[in-house]
Amino acid sequence: MSSLFSAVCDHEQVLLCSDRPSGLHAIIAIYSTALGPSLGGTRFHPYADEEVALADALALSRAMAYKAACAGLDLGGGKAVIIGDPAVAKSEPLLRAFGRHVASLGGRYITACDVGTYVADMDVIARETRWVTGRSPAHGGSGDSGVLTAYGVFEGMRAAARHRWGTPSLAGRRVAVSGVGKVGRRLVGHLLDSGASVVAGDVDPVALARLRVEFPAAETVPDPDDLLDLDIDVYAPCALGGALSAETVRRLRAGVVCGGANNQLAQPEVGRQLADAGVLYAPDFVVNAGGLIQVADEIEGYSPERARARAAQIFDTTSEVFRLAEAEEVTPTEAAERLAERRMTDVGRLRGILLP
Template sequence: MGVFAPNSAAPGEPGATGHEQVVFCQDQATGLRAIIAIYSTALGPALGGTRFHPYRTEADAVHDVLELSRAMAYKNAMAGLDHGGGKAVIWGDPATDKTEPLLRAYGRFVQSLGGRYFTACDVGTVVADMDVVARESRFVTGRSPEHGGAGDSSVLTAFGVYEGMRAAAAHRWGTASLAGRRVGIAGVGKVGRHLAALLVEAGAHLLVADVNTAAVEALVAKFPTIDVVDPVALVGTAVDVYAPCALGGALDDETVPALQAEIVCGGANNQLAHPGIDKLLADRGILYAPDYVVNSGGVIQVADEIEGFVFERAKRRAAGIHETTLAVFRRAETDGTTPAAAADRLAEQRMSQVGRLRSILVSGAPPGATGMMTRV
């Protein structure tokens, strides 16, 4: 295991990456190559999923884990959780490289961090994988109900996106109702298919696209009123709401000028391909609901599991995404900035204000202890 500590910059301060700790994990016997990135523990132990993906290069894997872990810190802060941000990536093809020994080796690396990082599911990993990882580590959530976990977190992820979409509708059109609205969903996998079901129930007219034709066919068989659109063509199709629900980087210099939507609100992580895309959206009059705000229902669910999962309690917390999204839009208008920038400011404000409390001496603490989390 190799450890790289980029710097000790506090969240929101300038620095090389702002990360507290980056750990490279390798086990030759199982073929494990993984990276765990902890962006911040200002609010508590870092929490974020494990992505299993066949990256082209190690540099690609490093870039992804750094971006994803930073986003988790901001997501957890905006979700009101007492968790910092972290993420892990396993470099490989989950279809061919995922084995019990490899997952258990990964679990031992998670355990070695002593609770600084809690892991869960992400792209390329499922609930059953977390059950295997948990055989070697206590710091695993997103587990199956049979093992005391919450199961599939995509249910509340989709619910949170739906609530964020309703908030965006209320801000743009004066009503949270999505009945009769044309919504284009790009990607109908774990989150997109649940979001589609909620929108059909709400009376929206759905257009969906996915490179996985089987996923599209399964959804249309369940909801025959859904229209299927070519994945490339969807971005330029006239809709009221465009919902990116696949991998990140969906909004870039090519897609934004082609967008024919008034609102962008979806479940994908890191939707903005680079800084400045939020300004391009605003210049075109498109209301952007920041991805890490609206897609935080899943992390709310897995965080609740750490307490002892109660679905009704987790869903109530996820319903709060509606008001949080409205607060972001209000802050953007007050500050004269974009919703993405406003969300960042609100998240950094919480990390700074609550993180400061770690320096307060707690009565009954061991001699010399201050309660401050040491950055390494």
């Protein structure tokens, strides 16, 4: 088997999308449709090369399948990546060409926002396909999915606090937030409202300046890497993936790690290293499911109250993951993956019962 097919063999389908006139180069990865159509955002990013982009799409789509399963949604996992700098390459023709490729899958993949794409982009893509969520309220959508992503992370953090310190209250805890974009900035607001103190970092000085205006009570550092050396209770990675490595574990002084970024573990073994170091890790695909819950609710006809109530259940799901991890003597990540795989198997098998 070629290296390409070896890389994608765990996935149901991988689609390469190209449109020379608009400059579109994209990959759509569908990990599983066992529970329903795959749903996952479109990431627009200047990847170093196609192999890095493919690896990201594959890892993210797998995480989306686990995320949907743990969240109790009847959805599978998919993800799309568009290769390029969105500040330079993004255009109406490119987005609409991408929309045509989404449409060609006939509903097997439903897209939404991710890093580098926004609600306005989803409205453009929707001019070519109906398989789009995360649309603007003017078009019946829920708007920016960062709203419930941040809320879900906050609920997951409360569950982690209860498991670690015996109370879900974050009052008096010091939380470091790495990345204050769509999710991190809103998470800071929840934390400050709960009585926690916050220190935040971001590579983008504009994002930090905006945070200081919106939340003057938050302390900031210009280099998010410096957060690892601070005396903190909780570390919240809210930027791109791979934030947690062996080096991170060595430097980290927090008792809990819980953030909004996808695929936080740079290597699978980092989950065990965190556990061995006495750090409680809340699996990212469990606690950051609020955004998926939000955009998935659009499929039924968006109800803010219903979506928020579903996102609040992330507290209970995270608590169940910690309970299962202790009962089965595995890491929280392994426990969450088992929880997802069991649901995908137990519920997914029902599709074998043929209907007229």
